[in-house]
Amino acid sequence: MADSKVETISRLAQWRIDNFGPCSYKKSDPFKLGIWNWYISIERNRYLYIHIFPEPSRLSKEQPPVARFILRVSNNSGPTRKFYISPVHERVLRTSDDFVWPVDTAFLGRFVIDVEFLDLKAFPGNGGVTRSIWPSDGKLQTVADQSALRCLSRMLDEAIHADLTIITADGTLKAHKAVLSASSTLFHSLYLQNADEEDTYTIHMEDMSQESCKSLLSYLYGTINQEDFWNHRLPLLGAANKYEINDLKAACEESLLEDLNSENVLERLNDAWLYQLQNLKKGCFTFLFDFGKIYDVRDEINTFFQHADRELMQEMFQEVLTILK
Numbered sequence: 001m002a003d004s005k006v007e008t009i010s011r012l013a014q015w016r017i018d019n020f021g022p023c024s025y026k027k028s029d030p031f032k033l034g035i036w037n038w039y040i041s042i043e044r045n046r047y048l049y050i051h052i053f054p055e056p057s058r059l060s061k062e063q064p065p066v067a068r069f070i071l072r073v074s075n076n077s078g079p080t081r082k083f084y085i086s087p088v089h090e091r092v093l094r095t096s097d098d099f100v101w102p103v104d105t106a107f108l109g110r111f112v113i114d115v116e117f118l119d120l121k122a123f124p125g126n127g128g129v130t131r132s133i134w135p136s137d138g139k140l141q142t143v144a145d146q147s148a149l150r151c152l153s154r155m156l157d158e159a160i161h162a163d164l165t166i167i168t169a170d171g172t173l174k175a176h177k178a179v180l181s182a183s184s185t186l187f188h189s190l191y192l193q194n195a196d197e198e199d200t201y202t203i204h205m206e207d208m209s210q211e212s213c214k215s216l217l218s219y220l221y222g223t224i225n226q227e228d229f230w231n232h233r234l235p236l237l238g239a240a241n242k243y244e245i246n247d248l249k250a251a252c253e254e255s256l257l258e259d260l261n262s263e264n265v266l267e268r269l270n271d272a273w274l275y276q277l278q279n280l281k282k283g284c285f286t287f288l289f290d291f292g293k294i295y296d297v298r299d300e301i302n303t304f305f306q307h308a309d310r311e312l313m314q315e316m317f318q319e320v321l322t323i324l325k
Contacts, residue, residue: 006031047102066121171210
């Protein structure tokens with residue numbers, strides 16, 4: 001029948017019924033909304049009863065919809081147009097018996113049923129958390145973050161309105177004072193001290209190679225990739241410590257702890273002492289003494305002791321004594 005079709009737009013489903021008698025039953029054609037196919041059915045027996053339910057399928061059985069919705073019934077048009085609006089309903093819908101709304105109305109002939117879905121979630125069969133199938137604030141934030149990162153990447157790569165020149169050990173780079181100021185209180189105070197100088201500014205980072213400095217800028221602009229971070233961890237750690245970029249310092253410490261082995265443990269221990277990385281130092285001590293890897297570095301330990309800080313050596317001996325107790 002022509003009036004069994006349900007029109008949909010966005011999250012709204014509308015069923016226009018042309019002819020409905022005093023004792024009738026009618027079921028719509030299936031319509032798609034979200035990831036499910038749906039039906040609306042109506043029947044009259046004193047009240048007008050409206051049912052909403054998903055089409056029986058494997059999907060609706062394994063992941064039944066959790067729907068939050070409002071219904072509205074109105075006669076089609078005219079000066080005496082009336083509305084009946086339901087409360088907000090929220091429930092799991094599996095069959096035609098899961099939801100019914102009785103409407104005390106004498107509407108006959110032509111009228112309209114609107115169903116506005118405020119949210120649709122897939123009910124997890126494994127007992128997990130229900131999640132909306134529609135874009136949420138988190139997804140919107142992800143899109144916004146990606147857009148912002150693309151803009152920052154262009155600003156850095158194309159030196160758009162760059163007002164900062166960085167002189168490295170083997171080349172120069174362009175950047176933006178505002179980005180560096182927002183990333184480091186030390187940079188910010190440095191620029192404040194020179195606020196009366198010309199618009200462009202030059203800083204010297206000759207203790208870093210151009211490639212390492214590029215990685216530092218990529219981190220500050222939010223565009224660094226894992227390979228560059230991995231390859232330049234130690235220069236990045238030195239810069240993070242020097243310019244008080246604490247989140248980068250923490251990321252470098254965590255990364256250096258992840259690939260600790262017998263070949264690098266003494267070097268990492270020295271870095272941990274130099275940059276006051278307590279977690280890395282503790283990890284090195286655990287690796288050497290608790291796991292007995294001190295015997296794997298017997299050939300290197302003498303050279304290490306010749307150059308190690310006296311206080312670090314005292315801590316190492318104290319660690320040994322603690323284990324022997």
